[in-house]
Amino acid sequence: xxxxxxxxxxxxxxxxxxxxxxxxxxxxxxxxxxxxxxxxxxxxxxxxxxxxxxxxxxxxxxxxxxxxxxxxxxxxxxxxxxxxxxxxxxxxxxxxxxxxxxxxxxxxxxxxxxxxxxxxxxxxxxxxxxxxxxxxxxxxxxxxxxxxxxx
Numbered sequence: 025x026x027x028x029x030x031x032x033x034x035x036x037x038x039x040x041x042x043x044x045x046x047x048x049x050x051x052x053x054x055x056x057x058x059x060x061x062x063x064x065x066x067x068x069x070x071x072x073x074x075x076x077x078x079x080x081x082x083x084x085x086x087x088x089x090x091x092x093x094x095x096x097x098x099x100x101x102x103x104x105x106x107x108x109x110x111x112x113x114x115x116x117x118x119x120x121x122x123x124x125x126x127x128x129x130x131x132x133x134x135x136x137x138x139x140x141x142x143x144x145x146x147x148x149x150x151x152x153x154x155x156x157x158x159x160x161x162x163x164x165x166x167x168x169x170x171x172x173x174x175x
Contacts (some may be wrong), residue, residue, distance in 0.1 A: 033095055045083065055084040055118070060098065061107055075122070076100040079109035088124035090117050094140075106140045114144065117165050126162045129153060145170045 033135035042057045079094035092113045096106050110128075117123045129135040129152035138158070145159035145167070153159070 033093075040079075052084050054089070055081045060096070060105060062105070074100075076105060077109065079106075079113055085117075085120065085123050088122060089127060090125075091121055091127045091129070092117075093128070101136065106137075107143050109138055110144045114162060114167060118164055124164050128160045128168075129157045130160070131156060132158055170171065 025170065039057075045056060046053055049164060057078055057080040060079060062074045062076045064074065066071050077094065077096035080092070082091040082093060084090070092110065094106050094109050094113070096109075114126055117126050126140055126146075128146060130141065132138075138160075141160045144162070146162045147166070149155065149159050149161050151159060
């Protein structure tokens with residue numbers, strides 16, 4: 025585990041909230057937090073693994089919408105890991121027919137996070153759920169179009 029663990033915004037209250045939701049409904053575990061583990065070099069005893077971040081949903085879809093969140097430790101940022109994680113979250117979300125939109129929120133000063141969302145095809149749609157937060161979205165149609173097909 026890197027010295028910079030945990031990633032920004034993955035704090036005790038966030039983990040406790042996730043654990044409470046999992047205790048309430050364990051079968052929805054795929055709609056919560058996932059850890060990002062970097063597998064590297066096959067050394068003595070097999071490949072090494074480093075915990076570099078987290079990504080996931082903020083609960084199962086509600087009214088066709090699911091929200092995502094992600095974070096990579098500083099020592100591993102700007103290497104494409106967040107973009108890869110967001111793409112995985114989109115693929116998984118839109119594999120569920122009930123999901124029509126995926127949203128994400130970030131602060132305007134977190135330009136790397138905004139860059140990840142834009143790189144992954146999200147569009148800014150206005151204010152988020154809290155003051156000073158920007159909301160981004162990816163609709164099913166946008167997702168299908170970005171992959172050269174319809175879904």
